[in-house]
Amino acid sequence: FLFLQIVYKGNPYADHNSTAYVTYERGVEVGCWGLCINAVSSALYSYVQRFLLPYIGLKGLYFMGYFVFGMGTSLIGLFPNIIATLILCSVFGVMSSTLYTIPFNLIAEYQREEEAQQKLLGSNNSQRGTGVDCAALTCMVQLAQIIVGVGLGALVNMAGSVIVVVLSASTASLFGCIFITLFIRYVE
Numbered sequence: 702f703l704f705l706q707i708v709y710k711g712n713p714y715a716d717h718n719s720t721a722y723v724t725y726e727r728g729v730e731v732g733c734w735g736l737c738i739n740a741v742s743s744a745l746y747s748y749v750q751r752f753l754l755p756y757i758g759l760k761g762l763y764f765m766g767y768f769v770f771g772m773g774t775s776l777i778g779l780f781p782n783i784i785a786t787l788i789l790c791s792v793f794g795v796m797s798s799t800l801y802t803i804p805f806n807l808i809a810e811y812q813r814e815e816e817a818q819q820k821l822l823g824s825n826n827s828q829r830g831t832g833v834d835c836a837a838l839t840c841m842v843q844l845a846q847i848i849v850g851v852g853l854g855a856l857v858n859m860a861g862s863v864i865v866v867v868l869s870a871s872t873a874s875l876f877g878c879i880f881i882t883l884f885i886r887y888v889e
Contacts, residue, residue, distance in 0.1 A: 731783060735790040742794030747802060759807055764881045766799025771874030778867040796874070800842065807885070808834045 711725025750762055757765065773792025776785065812831045856865055 731787070735787055738787060738790040739793040739797070742791035743798045744794075746795045746798040750798070750802060758887060759803055759810065760881065760885050760887050763799060763803045763807070763885060764878055766795055766803065767874050767877040767881060770796035770799070771871045771878065774867045774874065775871035778864050778871065781864065804838050805835060808838060811886075 711723075711728045712719075712721035713725050715721035715725070746766075753762060753765075770792050773789045773795075777789050808831060812834065853866055853869065856869060857863055
């Protein structure tokens with residue numbers, strides 16, 4: 702609902718019979734459509750990933766998810782209008798699909814690779830299970846959301862505009878692309 706203030710410029714704290722509050726309510730209605738678009742695009746992209754996987758691999762899917770999100774959020778910040786924002790809500794779905802599928806697939810692939818190496822060495826001792834890795838990953842996603850929640854309020858206050866949120870998300874996403882390129886190992 703961030704773009705409600707960016708696009709509609711409504712005020713949730715205005716008097717309930719004022720134009721600013723009515724504008725805010727209209728923004729909430731359109732924001733709900735944005736969340737719907739987000740959910741549909743997440744489901745569709747989750748399905749399409751299996752067709753893209755043989756061509757670009759997990760690392761490519763991971764990179765593509767972050768890149769599409771970074772470009773989409775920067776466009777929302779640069780062109781804050783209703784139609785563009787609603788269309789670009791689909792990039793949030795691409796990102797959520799990427800975040801909740803690709804890292805877990807990478808964990809499974811890394812575990813499979815580790816087990817194969819242990820079999821070659823004749824060892825059956827597993828350092829850790831897949832469940833431990835998945836739990837750690839889930840905790841990191843939640844920790845990241847806490848850090849973002851705590852930090853963005855101060856950032857919005859310093860900048861004086863909520864546009865800084867989408868531009869920060871875009872910048873962080875593009876740094877994520879660099880991280881993926883440098884540190885994610887390709888697995889067959």
